[in-house]
Amino acid sequence: MAEAVAPVRPNVSLAQRAWRIRHNALRMAAVQGQGYIAQALGIADVLAVAYFHALRYRADDPHWEGRDRFLLSTGHYAIALYAALIEAGIIPEQELETYGSDASRLPMSGMASYTPGMEISGGSLGQGLTIAVGMALGLRRKNSDALIVNLLSDGELNEGATWEAAMSAAHWRLDRLIALVDVNSQQADGPSQQMLGFEPLAAKWQAFGWHVQRIDGNDIAALVAAFDAARSHAQPSPRVILCDTRMARGVGFLEQREKAHFIRVAADEWQSALGALGEMPA
Amino acid sequence: MSTDRPRLTTSAMIASLAAEGQRIRAAPFGHALAALAARRPEIVGMTADLGKYTDLHVFAAAYPDRFYQMGMAEQLLMGAAAGMAREGFVPFATTYAVFASRRAYDFICLAIAEENLDVKVCCALPGLTSGYGPSHQATEDLAIFRGMPNLVIVDPCDALDVEQAVPAIAAHRGPVYMRLLRGQVPLVLDEYDYSFELGRAKLLRDGNEVLVISSGIMTMRALEVAEQLRADRIGVAVLHTPTIKPLDEAAILEQAAKPGRIVVVAENHTVNGGLGEAVAALLLRHRLAPPFHQVGLPDAFLAAGALPTLHDRYGISTAALATRIRNWL
Ligand SMILES: Cc1ncc(C[n+]2csc(CCOP(=O)(O)OP(=O)(O)O)c2C)c(N)n1
Numbered sequence A: 001m002a003e004a005v006a007p008v009r010p011n012v013s014l015a016q017r018a019w020r021i022r023h024n025a026l027r028m029a030a031v032q033g034q035g036y037i038a039q040a041l042g043i044a045d046v047l048a049v050a051y052f053h054a055l056r057y058r059a060d061d062p063h064w065e066g067r068d069r070f071l072l073s074t075g076h077y078a079i080a081l082y083a084a085l086i087e088a089g090i091i092p093e094q095e096l097e098t099y100g101s102d103a104s105r106l107p108m109s110g111m112a113s114y115t116p117g118m119e120i121s122g123g124s125l126g127q128g129l130t131i132a133v134g135m136a137l138g139l140r141r142k143n144s145d146a147l148i149v150n151l152l153s154d155g156e157l158n159e160g161a162t163w164e165a166a167m168s169a170a171h172w173r174l175d176r177l178i179a180l181v182d183v184n185s186q187q188a189d190g191p192s193q194q195m196l197g198f199e200p201l202a203a204k205w206q207a208f209g210w211h212v213q214r215i216d217g218n219d220i221a222a223l224v225a226a227f228d229a230a231r232s233h234a235q236p237s238p239r240v241i242l243c244d245t246r247m248a249r250g251v252g253f254l255e256q257r258e259k260a261h262f263i264r265v266a267a268d269e270w271q272s273a274l275g276a277l278g279e280m281p282a
Numbered sequence B: 001m002s003t004d005r006p007r008l009t010t011s012a013m014i015a016s017l018a019a020e021g022q023r024i025r026a027a028p029f030g031h032a033l034a035a036l037a038a039r040r041p042e043i044v045g046m047t048a049d050l051g052k053y054t055d056l057h058v059f060a061a062a063y064p065d066r067f068y069q070m071g072m073a074e075q076l077l078m079g080a081a082a083g084m085a086r087e088g089f090v091p092f093a094t095t096y097a098v099f100a101s102r103r104a105y106d107f108i109c110l111a112i113a114e115e116n117l118d119v120k121v122c123c124a125l126p127g128l129t130s131g132y133g134p135s136h137q138a139t140e141d142l143a144i145f146r147g148m149p150n151l152v153i154v155d156p157c158d159a160l161d162v163e164q165a166v167p168a169i170a171a172h173r174g175p176v177y178m179r180l181l182r183g184q185v186p187l188v189l190d191e192y193d194y195s196f197e198l199g200r201a202k203l204l205r206d207g208n209e210v211l212v213i214s215s216g217i218m219t220m221r222a223l224e225v226a227e228q229l230r231a232d233r234i235g236v237a238v239l240h241t242p243t244i245k246p247l248d249e250a251a252i253l254e255q256a257a258k259p260g261r262i263v264v265v266a267e268n269h270t271v272n273g274g275l276g277e278a279v280a281a282l283l284l285r286h287r288l289a290p291p292f293h294q295v296g297l298p299d300a301f302l303a304a305g306a307l308p309t310l311h312d313r314y315g316i317s318t319a320a321l322a323t324r325i326r327n328w329l
């Protein structure tokens, strides 16, 4: 494996990283009293393994040419990525207090021009994988071995552009490209399968020419193994890790919420949410 | 924790346009469509994973078997709406204004408009009505759609306008793009002698010093400014122009020809290619040259932030409009 860099607090376990990412996200959500906190809690394990096991980057130089590129096309997941970027030392922790406020570098929707470590502007869903294809082609032209990792939501599988990009990535044999799909089974109007059924997902990506793994996206050991397998896979095809996640994972009373896409929580409930997260794992 | 901290301003996607204490009506589009659907069995509702966010869920609850959830696939939504229309149905297709105008443009243009099909594209978050940043701020939707032949364009002011526009656009045969105000929508126009008529501009109040020609929420702003300036004996006429295309040329020319007034066109849209430029060209074609001013959004990608902050910064709040009009007098 290429140098996997854990830039701050090297003795912290991945489970502890994930806990701290959840903790950061809850503190940000509390600033606004609302937000995409269920997504952040659900994807925290994926981000912990990405940022503290798989990705190569320099916390003090987010534009370092040799970095692996992490592309967040789901702008509304920004709260989750901010939480990870804070844990990675790319964003100072005290900025967490400004989340979603006027003149903050941490707007509710992730945008490249606002935030160090945010590679692309998300928000118009379904664009991320197309940009990833172009970056992979560009990096190949530059003889770079950097990875391009694109985090997609399952809702983005509804967009035709995602599948255009999927076909293209296989066509160009983009073997440095890893797509992570957060299959949280939720979209804006309700459960994903009621919006536009996309199963069987593994077979679809396979048929599109991708190396496919489908795992429990809240299982850190499974995530580590999947990232390693995606990196070491010998065939020149793009790789996708389909991550089945549980929304609001780690905060029981939020996991039970039916309206999970955009959560409003009463001011006093945020304390209970932090409480429900429990102590940092040993 | 933040419990006792003052509530911070927010760049959330959804924000109400209603001022504190303003009268509102909830989901006027959804209720009007459900009411109309009782009389028009060929109407169907279609959305791209934004039923709840465009108030179409009200229609969906009333007529579940006439509601089509197409998933977050705006191109598919518009193509499928065209197909439905070809088979004799009248689809009301909803998404956000950015995704209809930017992502689905080609499908609306060729599959719907070129065939003059009876599809009503109704879109939330028009202009600057979201603090979420450029991905959700449809600052150029009118410019984009004004270029599309056959398409009628409607920019309602408030809940009453939305309610009355729904049956009016359904009665029109052909494609329509309507800017949607959703959720808790301000109610303003019921205090005026007004009703929505497709293709008609209406003089809501008269005045001798200023003529404001406006559409959408800027009419609400203009009415508030007119009230403020009345205290200083400055008369502000407000010509509400909810149909952007085709423009009510006769009404605009008649008002603009009255001497002694400055003309201010106010729109919740970039100054490029919207109502302001449409009116300017109209006046010039008819050799009318009153002192002319445009109020609209700058030609820029706008910031994320709280909506009131942004409306002030970009000059479309009531206060900003009043200041600018005073400076022009
Ligand atoms: C192109 C596009 N269409 C519609 C939207 C509005 N939108 C924002 S999030 C969302 C739900 C998409 O599903 P997903 O990302 O899986 O939702 P989540 O898991 O976060 O609930 C929609 C429709 C958008 N941002 N971009």
Ligand SMILES: [Mg+2]
Binding pocket: A153, A154, A155, A182, A183, A184, A185, A186, A187, A192
């Ligand atoms: Mg989802």
